Amino acid sequence: MSSARHDYQQFLGWLHRAERGVSEDARRLANLVEENFDRVAACPRTQSKRSVALVVIAREGLTTVSCDAPEGARILRTNVWQWSGLSSLTIGPFRGFRVPETFEFPRRITMFYGPNGSGKTSLCEALELSLLGTVDEASAKRITPQRYFANVHEGRFQSPALAVLDVAGQVSQVVPHSEAYRFCFIEKNRIENFSRIAAKTAGEKKDLIASLFGMQQFHDFVSHFNESLDSQLSLVSVHELGLNTRRAALQRDQETVDGEASAIRALEAEEAAYAEAFKPGLSYTQLLEMLGNDQAPGRLQILNAQLDAPTPPIFGISSSALVEAYRAAESEHIRLEQVSARLAEKTGETSFFNLYNALLELQEGTPDNCPACGTPLHGDFHATRNPYTHAQDGLDALRELAALQNDQAGIRRAWDTASRSLEAVLHAFAQRIGATAANQDERVRHLHSPGVDHGVAWWRPSFTTGADGKSIAQKIVDMANEYEACDVRTNELLASRQGLVNERELLVRAGQIAAGFTARRAELARQIAETRQAIEAFDQSNAALIEAAEQESDRVAFDRRIKAAYEDFLRLLRQFRAELPGTLIAGLNTTALEIYNEFNRRDHEGDKLAALHLPTDEEGRIELSFCAAAQKKVDALHVLSEGHVRCLGVAILLAKALHVQAPTIIFDDAINAIDTEHREGIREAVFQSDRFANTQIIVTCHSSEFIKDLQNHVESKEWTAYYFMPHIGDYRPRVKGNEHTFNYLAQARAALDMGDWRNALGASRQNLEVFSDRVWKWLGKNDLGMLTVPLAGRGAEPALRNLCEALKKRLDDSKTFIHPDKPGVVQGLGAVLGVPAPSNVWLYLNKGIHEEANRDDYDQHLVRIIVETLEAMNQLQLRTMPAALANVAQAAVEAAIAVNAQGQGRNHQAG
Structure with missing residues (x-):
């Protein structure tokens, strides 16, 4: 956590400023965290482990630690540098270097090329340790410096010795300063983390700028403080x-x-x-x-x-019902007697009635004869009276008798019903009063056994008047009245x-x-x-409790003091972290936009940036506007591809380095974090532009193509290169300094010096390809990039000779284009093409790249002329003229044209 500690020391310098007015206890607690930084940083916020550790530390030292700023506290640096560039680095034993190796930085650009595992990372970590005093990777992995920096084969390490050139040009040893020199580094991991952050949640995006500027460890350190210490x-x-x-x-x-x-x-x-x-x-x-x-x-x-x-009790006796039962029985009996008397008067008629019915019943058996004598009833000889007709006539005469018989049967049934109803009423009466045969009251005895016989009028004996002038039936009715009156009185009692x-x-x-x-x-x-x-x-x-409370009050007061100090401290620490993005990227919008557009110079004009707004706090977003819709702001992480996001990250870091006027920029494998499509733009914007012309650049890379392009597009006097090769069994990287070059012109010169004419011509042609591309781009910058070039077919690339001819013609035709390098380019292209004097130069350039058996030797003099011509052409700067100088040149051309026109007019008049 060394880098986090350096950032925390910067926070202490910010915290202890007098104008901030921070309480003494908050400053004391901040100083305690500094004294116990490793102990605090090792405790995560899970299960409140950090809170537990902080409470122990505060209780032990809050009253004894000073409230003044500690000696190691850093303050925000100013843009005043004590040195102008790196001079040399001696490294080893250290990490992958087993024995000491010395690297010189004599030119503006120093390249370190080699495959993975050859020592480039160890070299960058040596520079990081020398300039910053710590290595982030070691801190992140929580490995002690003795273990991390030691060469595993030597079992030890020697601190790298980095020499710098001071402002007076004198060599001196650099003093590590994390805050001052951190912006000299552009690392691959930071660029990749910055590009991946677009896929993270909104909460994780808070560390966007922190991850880009290498402050992720400090950001994480702050995030692990618990919200409060109350539970401890x-x-x-x-x-x-x-x-x-x-x-x-x-x-x-x-x-x-x-x-x-x-x-x-x-x-x-x-x-x-x-x-x-x-x-x-x-x-x-x-x-x-x-x-x-x-x-x-x-x-x-x-x-x-x-x-x-x-x-x-309630008897429920009804005298009226009893009287009605007696009346109904007697009435039906009287009716029965009357009908029976009338039937008795018609006794004789009864016999004929029965006879006639019997005769009619015989008609079905003998319908045509008399049933008594058998005499026919029809024909010549027949009975004088039809017996059946006679019987029917007799029955019609006896119809009243039949009606009386029917009435007697119905009355008999009604009589039986009335008899039984009277029996039921008397029986119910007997039950309700509990009648028994042994009761002294004759009424009760009669009710118990009324002499019921449904064949006779069994009730009539009870109608017989006794000596007292009343019948037994009347007495029973009177007794019913008595019980009925008793029920009335009982109901009245129950109601009350x-x-x-x-x-x-x-x-x-x-x-x-x-x-x-x-x-x-x-x-x-x-x-x-x-x-x-x-x-x-x-x-x-409660005497014991009162005494214990008095003894405990001092400790509670001290813990409350710790609580207040922690809340103030945590608030300020988070405030400092929140203000970091604004502090880090203040004033970078314009420069970062320009550099980003230079990286993407081949994009459509509408896809280039019109505005860039970097966040001023940790909650802010990177917003931008495209030239196609300059008024519309969008979230950069939502609309940019991963490759463009990486370019934006590099642009921001480079803008920061320029802002702090860093004399040296170290690309720690950062080029490999950029896709191939954008590497050319970065090469031109960083290594070939005037923007970084006075900045020393250290670059490590395992892309041979990028190193090759860099060496061929940048003048050889501006760079030096080291090549790292894996060890051959002795665990020592093989280091070669400028012993091999990817620069085609340098290869051509080396081959020429050895008498290797074929390889000299082959490298010369490759150099001409690079140079013609440079010329075309140079013309494009001067608004002359439109060429007419014949192509072999659809999708084919222009042939090199066709391109050179088109470039020369474009320059010849541009009479008004004045530039110091123009004559040299025109002359050089003419020499190559054989214009105006024919030559074998192009034949040699064209043939030198093809294998031909048993051919004649090349003319060494002509080969030398070709190489020297290309060397002279490559000395040209091919830069855009400043606007003021271009205007002066344009005015001179226009004046010359005018003078020439006047002279021609005078000659015409004289003729």
């Missing part, structure tokens, strides 16, 4: 809390005692209100009298006695009894409520007595 602090005295709780209870007890009279009055008011609601005008004392008790019975006891007594029951229920409910009032009075009296006793014994029973 004794903020409230347990004994004091218990004592206060008991005192609060004591206060409530005192209030209870003081409110005794009031409570009694309230209870009495409730009692009086209830008595009034029970019966208007009734007092509660009168209500209690009505309720009574065993010693003084009241209305309730009287009602209980009345209602608990047995009630008389319900009112008594209702009254008793009201009194019983009142008695329950009165019992509740009594219980409340008793409970109130008990509480008052117990409360008075507790108040009198409080101090004595």
Whole structure:
């Protein structure tokens, strides 16, 4: 966590500024965290481990640590540099370097090329340790420096020795300064992390700028502080809390005692209100009298006695029903007697009626003969009277007799029903009064056994008048009247009894409520007595707790002091972290936009940036506007591809390096984080532009193509290169300095010096390809990039000779284009193409790249001319002329054209 510690020291410098007015305890706690930084940083926020550690540290040292800024506290640096560039680095044993190796930085650009595992990372870590005093990777992996920096084969390490050139050009040793030199580094990991952050959640995007500028460890360090220390602090005295709780209870007890009279009055008011609601005008004392008790019975006891007594039965006897039963039976009997008498008068007719019916029944068997004598009823000889007709006529005459017989049968049934109904009424009467044969009352005995015989009028004997002038039936009816009157009296008694029951229920409910009032009075009296006793014994029973609370109060006060200091400290620490993006990228918008557009110079004009707005706090977003919609702001991480996001990250870091006027920029494998499409733009914007012409650049890369392009597009006097090769068994990287070059012109010169004419021509042609591309781009910058070039077919690349001819023609035709390098380019292209004087130069350039067996040797003089011509052409700067100089040149050309035109006019007049 060394880099995080350096950033924390910067925070201390910010915190201890007098104008910030931070409390002494907050500054003391911040200083304690600095003194115990490794211990604090090792504790995560999970399970409040960091809070636990901080509480222990604060309790041990808050009162003894100074509140002044510690000696190691850093303040925000100014753009004043004590050196102008790196001079040399001696490294080893260190990481992958087993023995000391010395690297010189004599030119503006120093390249370190080699495959993975050849030592480039170790070299960059040596520079990082020398300039910053720490290596982020070691801190992130929590490996001790002795272990991390040691060469595994030597088992030890020697601190790298980095020499710098001061402003006076003198060599001196650099003093590490993390805050001052951190912006000299552009690392691959930071660029990749920056590009991946677009896929993270909104909360994780807070560390966007921190990750880009290498402050991720500090950002994480701040994030692991818990919200509070409350769970680890004794903020409230347990004994004091218990004592206060008991005192609060004591206060409530005192209030209870003081409110005794009031409570009694309230209870009495409730009692009086209830008595009034029970019966208007009734007092509660009168209500209690009505309720009574065993010693003084009241209305309730009287009602209980009345209602608990047995009630008389209900007989349910109806005298009218009895009379109706007697009447119905007698009436039906009289009707039966009358019908029977009338039938008796028609006894003779009855025999004929039966005879006629019998005769008609025989008609079906002998319909054509007399049933008595067999005489035919029809024909010549037949009976004088038809017996069947005679029988039918007789029955018609006896129709009244048939009707009487039918009436007798119906009356007989009605008589039987009336007889049985009378029996049922008498039987029910007997049951209800409990009639027995042994009863002294003849009426009861008659009811028990009325002599029922449904074949005769069995009730008629009861109609016989006795010596007293009354029949037994009349006496029974009179007895029914007596029982009916008794039922009336019983029903009247029962009706009045319900009112008594209702009254008793009201009194019983009142008695329950009165019992509740009594219980409340008793409970109130008990509480008052117990409360008075507790108040009198409080101090004595709580003496031990009172003493413990007094002893605990000092520690609670100190923990509250720690709590206040931590809250202030954490608020300021988070404020500092939140302000970091604004501090880091202030003033970078314009420069970062320009560099980004230079990286993407081949993009469509509408896809280039019109505006760039970098965030000023950790919640902010990177917003930008495209030239195609300059007024519309969009979120950069939402609309840019991963490759463009990486370019944006590099542009921001480069803008920061320029802003702080860093004399050296170190690309720690950063080129390999950029896709191939954008590497050319970065090469031109960083290594070939005037923007970084006075900045020393150190670049490590394992892309041979990028190193090749770099060496061929940048003048050889501006760069030096080291090539790292894997060890051959001795675990020592093989380092070669400028012993091999990818520069085609240098390769051509080396081959020329060795007499290798073919390879000299091959490298020369490759150099011409690079140079012609440079010329085309140079013309494009001067608005002359439109060429007419014949192509072999659709999608084909222009042939090199065609391109050179088109370039020369474009320059020849651009009479108004004035540039110091123009004559050299035109002359050089003419020499190559054989214009105006024909030559074999192009033939050699074209043939030198092809294998041909048994051909004649090349003309070494011509080969030398070709190489020297290309060397002269490559010395040209091919830069855009400043606007003022271009305007002067344009004016001169226009004046020359005007003078020439005037001269031609005079010649014409003279002729």
